[in-house]
Amino acid sequence: MSGVVIRKARPQDERVLADLDRRTWSGESSAGPRPGVGPHFFDRFHLPEHFLVAELGGRVVGYLRLVQPVLVASAAHVRQIQGLGVDHDVRRTGVGLALVEAACAEARRQGARRVTLRVLSVNTGARRLYAKAGFHIEGILREEFYIDGRYVDDVLMARSV
Structure with a gap:
C-alpha cells in the first residue's frame, strides 16, 4: 500500500497499540483471552524492540511481533511472527x-x-495473507484449541528469508 510507513515500535506507542490490540482481537485470530482494558501492551516478554508498527498518515494502523522463538544458539537462525x-x-x-x-x-x-x-485454521484471511507472502504450511496440530465451543486446528507455516 502506498503511504504506509513501517518502523520499530517505541515505548510511547504502548497506549495506541493496546487500543489497537483490543479492537482487532477475535476468537478467530487468537487462542488467548480478550485483552484487558488499560494502557498495557508491553511487558518483560513483549518488548518494544520485538514489534514493527505500520503507520498511515501518521496514524498507527497495524503491528507485528517478531522474536526468536527458542532461545538457544542452535535456533538463532529462526524468527517467528507471534502476533x-x-x-x-x-x-x-x-x-x-x-x-x-x-x-x-x-x-x-x-x-x-x-x-x-x-x-488458527479458522483465520482464513490471515492464512491467505501469509500464503501471498510466500509462507507454506509445514504442519497442522489437529484440534489444538477449544474456542467458542469448537475445536480449532493450529496451522504451522514458514518461509525462507
Missing part, C-alpha cells in the same frame, strides 16, 4: 502484507534464515 494486528478500516489494503514483508526483511537483517508462525 499481527491490522485496524479493520485498512484491512485488505496491503498493510498486513507490508508488515509481514518488513518482518522478513528484519529477520534477514538479524541473520535469520527462516521465519515461522502459527495461525
Whole structure:
C-alpha cells in the first residue's frame, strides 16, 4: 500500500497499540483471552524492540511481533511472527502484507534464515495473507484449541528469508 510507513515500535506507542490490540482481537485470530482494558501492551516478554508498527498518515494502523522463538544458539537462525494486528478500516489494503514483508526483511537483517508462525485454521484471511507472502504450511496440530465451543486446528507455516 502506498503511504504506509513501517518502523520499530517505541515505548510511547504502548497506549495506541493496546487500543489497537483490543479492537482487532477475535476468537478467530487468537487462542488467548480478550485483552484487558488499560494502557498495557508491553511487558518483560513483549518488548518494544520485538514489534514493527505500520503507520498511515501518521496514524498507527497495524503491528507485528517478531522474536526468536527458542532461545538457544542452535535456533538463532529462526524468527517467528507471534502476533499481527491490522485496524479493520485498512484491512485488505496491503498493510498486513507490508508488515509481514518488513518482518522478513528484519529477520534477514538479524541473520535469520527462516521465519515461522502459527495461525488458527479458522483465520482464513490471515492464512491467505501469509500464503501471498510466500509462507507454506509445514504442519497442522489437529484440534489444538477449544474456542467458542469448537475445536480449532493450529496451522504451522514458514518461509525462507
